[in-house]
Amino acid sequence: MEQATILLYDGSFNGFLTAVFKTYSDKIATVDIQRADKGQHGLFSDAVHVVTDTALAQRVWHGIRKKSGQAIKEIYFAFLSEQEGIERLLLSYIRRIFSEVRAVRSDLGNEMVLRIEQLARKVGREKHRMEAFVRFQLTADGIYFANIEPDFNVLPLISRHFRSRYADQEWIIYDLKRNYGLHYDGSCISLINMDLPKSFTNTLQLGDEFHESEASYQELWGTYFQKTNIRSRINKKLHEQHVPRRYWKYLSEKKPLQALPGA
Amino acid sequence: MDYNRIREKLSILADAAKYDVSCASSGSNRKNNSGGLGNSTGMGICHSYTEDGRCVSLLKILLTNHCIFDCAYCVTRKSNDIPRAAFKIQEVVDLTINFYRRNYIEGLFLSSGIFKSADHTMERLIAVARKLRVEENFNGYIHLKSIPGASDELMYEAGLYADRLSVNIEIPTISGLKLLAPDKRHEDFTQPMNKVKNEIIRYKDELKVNRHTPKYAPAGQSTQMIVGATGESDRDIMYSATHYYRNYGMKRVYYSGYIPVASDDRLPALGSQVPLVRENRLYQADWLLRFYGFSVKELLDEQKPFLDTDIDPKLSWALRNMHLFPVNVNTADKQLLARVPGIGIKGVHTILKARKHRALTWDHLSRFQLALNRAKYFITCASPDVYHRDREAGNLKELILHQSRSKYRHLHANQLSLFN
Numbered sequence: 219m220e221q222a223t224i225l226l227y228d229g230s231f232n233g234f235l236t237a238v239f240k241t242y243s244d245k246i247a248t249v250d251i252q253r254a255d256k257g258q259h260g261l262f263s264d265a266v267h268v269v270t271d272t273a274l275a276q277r278v279w280h281g282i283r284k285k286s287g288q289a290i291k292e293i294y295f296a297f298l299s300e301q302e303g304i305e306r307l308l309l310s311y312i313r314r315i316f317s318e319v320r321a322v323r324s325d326l327g328n329e330m331v332l333r334i335e336q337l338a339r340k341v342g343r344e345k346h347r348m349e350a351f352v353r354f355q356l357t358a359d360g361i362y363f364a365n366i367e368p369d370f371n372v373l374p375l376i377s378r379h380f381r382s383r384y385a386d387q388e389w390i391i392y393d394l395k396r397n398y399g400l401h402y403d404g405s406c407i408s409l410i411n412m413d414l415p416k417s418f419t420n421t422l423q424l425g426d427e428f429h430e431s432e433a434s435y436q437e438l439w440g441t442y443f444q445k446t447n448i449r450s451r452i453n454k455k456l457h458e459q460h461v462p463r464r465y466w467k468y469l470s471e472k473k474p475l476q477a478l479p480g481a
Numbered sequence: 482m483d484y485n486r487i488r489e490k491l492s493i494l495a496d497a498a499k500y501d502v503s504c505a506s507s508g509s510n511r512k513n514n515s516g517g518l519g520n521s522t523g524m525g526i527c528h529s530y531t532e533d534g535r536c537v538s539l540l541k542i543l544l545t546n547h548c549i550f551d552c553a554y555c556v557t558r559k560s561n562d563i564p565r566a567a568f569k570i571q572e573v574v575d576l577t578i579n580f581y582r583r584n585y586i587e588g589l590f591l592s593s594g595i596f597k598s599a600d601h602t603m604e605r606l607i608a609v610a611r612k613l614r615v616e617e618n619f620n621g622y623i624h625l626k627s628i629p630g631a632s633d634e635l636m637y638e639a640g641l642y643a644d645r646l647s648v649n650i651e652i653p654t655i656s657g658l659k660l661l662a663p664d665k666r667h668e669d670f671t672q673p674m675n676k677v678k679n680e681i682i683r684y685k686d687e688l689k690v691n692r693h694t695p696k697y698a699p700a701g702q703s704t705q706m707i708v709g710a711t712g713e714s715d716r717d718i719m720y721s722a723t724h725y726y727r728n729y730g731m732k733r734v735y736y737s738g739y740i741p742v743a744s745d746d747r748l749p750a751l752g753s754q755v756p757l758v759r760e761n762r763l764y765q766a767d768w769l770l771r772f773y774g775f776s777v778k779e780l781l782d783e784q785k786p787f788l789d790t791d792i793d794p795k796l797s798w799a800l801r802n803m804h805l806f807p808v809n810v811n812t813a814d815k816q817l818l819a820r821v822p823g824i825g826i827k828g829v830h831t832i833l834k835a836r837k838h839r840a841l842t843w844d845h846l847s848r849f850q851l852a853l854n855r856a857k858y859f860i861t862c863a864s865p866d867v868y869h870r871d872r873e874a875g876n877l878k879e880l881i882l883h884q885s886r887s888k889y890r891h892l893h894a895n896q897l898s899l900f901n
Contacts, residue, residue: 324834354583434484445495447531456534
């Protein structure tokens with residue numbers, strides 16, 4: 219029996235593509251690709267660490283893109299789903315793309331192709347949700363700050379949207395689950411790691427790290443949110459379908475509202 | 482800034498604006514090229530949803546709810562005894578910018594009660610939009626209401642700052658309008674609509690020659706009709722919607738189930754139920770017209786002035802046209818596939834792609850996003866045929882209703898129990 223070789227990579231997309239390159243350049247037949255920090259390689263397999271090489275990764279990227287621009291996008295999105303075994307799934311997909319002349323992506327009757335399309339779509343939905351559900355809170359030092367816990371690793375996907383939209387303000391979007399964030403300083407975006415003392419949910423009492431006007435605007439927004447609702451059409455099921463409960467704790471409009479003085 | 486005062490005004494003026502259904506923020510093409518604030522390109526974003534399940538995309542408010550008109554269906558009509566308020570222009574600008582910066586909204590939807598005159602009101606709405614665009618360098622989405630009776634010059638200027646303009650026709654029939662809004666004439670609605678339509682045509686033509694042509698309402702115009710206020714039929718509504726789509730190039734026609742806001746002999750009584758099912762069926766019909774290649778005559782005619790409430794209009798059409806079915810999913814053309822109940826546009830595309838590679842079976846179809854519980858009676862595939870299609874339309878309808886769980890089922894429980 220041939221020895222199974224497992225390639226371990228650093229968890230980045232470039233790392234993954236480098237590993238894919240290795241499977242071709244080293245002609246490795248039986249292979250799995252796993253994250254080095256999560257690897258569960260069996261007793262009877264070789265584990266080889268792959269050093270991420272952007273140039274090699276680019277060659278794979280361009281190779282796939284030449285076959286199909288949509289496929290490379292789908293592969294990237296599906297990769298960010300971080301699903302168990304996603305690397306193996308994508309590897310066999312990429313192999314099929316390179317080995318066949320005709321387009322593979324449209325073969326939705328094939329279970330693997332359909333699964334990747336569905337995963338990519340799920341990640342796309344989460345990306346869109348984050349573009350909607352990020353709620354910035356203005357800090358005392360003038361930074362618009364938001365923390366999020368997305369189901370998938372969508373920060374790389376939303377970065378361009380927020381940069382072009384909020385080009386004239388400094389902002390941070392921080393993923394608490396994966397412990398990294400995007401910081402835009404008014405000209406470019408950098409990845410940051412922070413030691414946050416706690417998460418900043420939509421609590422009634424805002425600490426003095428936030429700007430004095432912040433609480434007032436959250437209250438105005440909450441007021442608007444309640445007043446724009448039509449009671450005689452109430453449909454909470456639909457509401458929760460669109461705004462699933464797991465997102466509520468960071469949504470400013472979901473915080474309890476204090477009554478208007480004199481009302 | 483006196484936040485409490487602003488909050489009071491916001492309470493009143495958001496409450497008064499909520500009956501306008503439109504909250505679309507899509508279809509514009511305003512890029513943030515200036516390094517300023519915001520962009521609105523392509524897809525709209527719903528930032529939240531109210532507890533009634535409607536999208537919150539824009540800050541939707543009235544500039545004021547003072548009004549010189551007395552339209553029976555309208556909550557801000559002058560004879561209604563309600564608290565009144567008015568925003569200052571700067572207050573609306575500040576709210577919009579600060580909400581936008583926190584990623585609460587895609588932009589502003591500004592409407593107003595009519596104070597003094599149509600032109601005077603329109604001027605004030607334009608002043609807000611101008612300030613946002615010129616002084617604040619704001620590229621977010623702006624939807625302005627065209628005030629019925631506003632002059633052509635003002636409608637031209639409005640389109641220079643707004644992404645979308647709309648004037649609500651509200652009452653689909655002219656007789657209904659006379660009855661409920663005697664102060665308004667039909668022409669008051671169509672005149673600004675016409676002006677906007679012509680300007681959009683001009684803008685698109687000039688754009689071909691000069692790509693620096695100033696934008697004019699790039700997200701087009703829309704309108705809204707109240708459903709269930711004047712005894713109009715679904716046929717009246719959909720034929721008139723078709724008229725507006727065709728002759729005014731509307732991007733959207735919205736249907737708004739009448740919510741009783743006044744006790745008036747001419748209208749349904751306070752507390753009567755909002756016709757939600759009917760409204761839903763009208764939207765479904767609207768989609769069939771815009772995306773599925775149906776013509777309005779196929780859905781509604783003199784013999785059939787109302788859509789079925791217990792089943793959706795596509796299923797209803799299919800049951801009336803059983804001779805066209807079943808269709809083979811492996812060979813049928815796109816237009817016909819789109820007419821199969823339970824197959825949506827996404828499903829059509831999936832099928833078209835997948836069948837290039839292999840003949841599709843029930844097993845494949847069950848993994849696609851289709852409503853096979855309906856579709857299976859109208860299609861064949863590469864698997865052996867297990868669904869007997871030699872059915873009468875009537876039996877089939879009961880079978881489908883019986884096997885599916887419609888969210889409206891409780892409303893039709895009486896009819897169903899006959900067959901249990």
